[in-house]
Amino acid sequence: MPIWVDAILIIVLALLIDRFIGEVPNSVHPLRWMGNILSAIDRRVGNRTSRKASLIGFLSYLFVFLLFAGIGLLLTSFSRIGLSAIDPILGEACWIILTALMFKTSFAVFSFRHHCEPICEDIERGDIEDADSRVQMIVSRNTKGMDAEHVASSCCETISENLVDSAFSPMFYFGILGLPGAVMFRCANLMDAMWGYLNEKYARLGFFPAKFDDVLGFVTSRISPYFIALAAMILGMDWRAAVPAARAEHGKTPSPNSGWSMTAVAAALGIGMEKRGVYFMGTGPLPTTEDVRRCWRLVELTSVIFLLTVCLVLYTLFGVHVQVLVEDSLFGFWGSIL
DSSP states (O other): OOHHHHHHHHHHHHHHHHHHTOSOOGGGOHHHHHHHHHHHHHHTOOOOSSHHHHHHHHHHHHHHHHHHHHHHHHHHHIIIIIIHHHOHHHHHHHHHHHHHHHHHTTOOSSHHHHHHHHHHHHHHHTOHHHHHHHHTTTOSSOOTTOOHHHHHHHHHHHHHHHHIIIIIHHHHHHHHHSHHHHHHHHHHHHHHHHHOOSSTTTTTTTHHHHHHHHHHHHHHHHHHHHHHHHHHHHTTSOGGGHHHHHHHHGGGSSSTTHHHHHHHHHHHHTOOEEETTTEEESSSOOOOHHHHHHHHHHHHHHHHHHIIIIIHHHIIIIIHHHHHHHHHHHHHHHHHHO
16 A cells, blocks of 8 residues: 555554553553663662763663664564565554554543543542542642542643643654654653652753653644634634633643643633642633543544644654654664674
8 A cells, every 4th residue: 555545544543542442551551661661770870969860861761762662663664574575465554553553652542531530430429538549640749638629620630731741742743753753752751750850859860851841842732722722612612712821821830831731721611720839720610520521522532633634644744754764774774783
């Protein structure tokens, strides 16, 4: 088949895997392996206040990126080139499936409902302590003692914030650079989550990945309100409020990027979101459980629109060609050695 047909099939298959199969088991998920490697490096870092710690942070990023991108591309190159030499149809099919699976591990669209629906059910039963415990698994703040409204707000906040980190950004860089682009972003984002803290332990060690994550999310965060508005219009929500709210309120969050999607979602839903002592965004009341469900439906549709328009077009025009070029180079390099 023409390469552009393969590209379309990869995008569609990755979306179907996300919708109907879901996440790879945590024990074998590449992000789990990546996290284990980074934790091992973290335990072995001594002096964390010198410039050497900043260099270790940069080299750690480079190591995990080259390792995971290299392994993934070697597998896809073997299927596309090696298997195709035996059976062209089998090789092409395996390449499409492997690429789609690896791309899927870099993004999540439909996982929010699986995490948040049990929390909503706990709230509706009046089991606020159980809801507190569950929401602690998806947010970094202390949730003990939260009331139902703030538990629901925490769900809406993490869903809307992760629209950029879990969907737009990995899709965007996959579209431009293929699998190397998706791995490039996912490494930076994971390292920012693990090491991106302004304290003595991580200020230098996490400096590069945290800044790189901000740079990679700059464009995707700022275009997200327009896609949120489009999805809100389709769903009959207040789409006209999304973009103006994002422009006016995006600076309320400590992160330079997360506020754009969060404020746009809050405006489209007509709710407020509050992290006590940090920010209150939106002009409406704190969300109910039904608002949480409306929130994940809005974010899901927004992500699908972005995937099938921006990501699909970019990958067909650019990303698939970059990926094939890198695969050819890697396969030729290892072939010459072996």
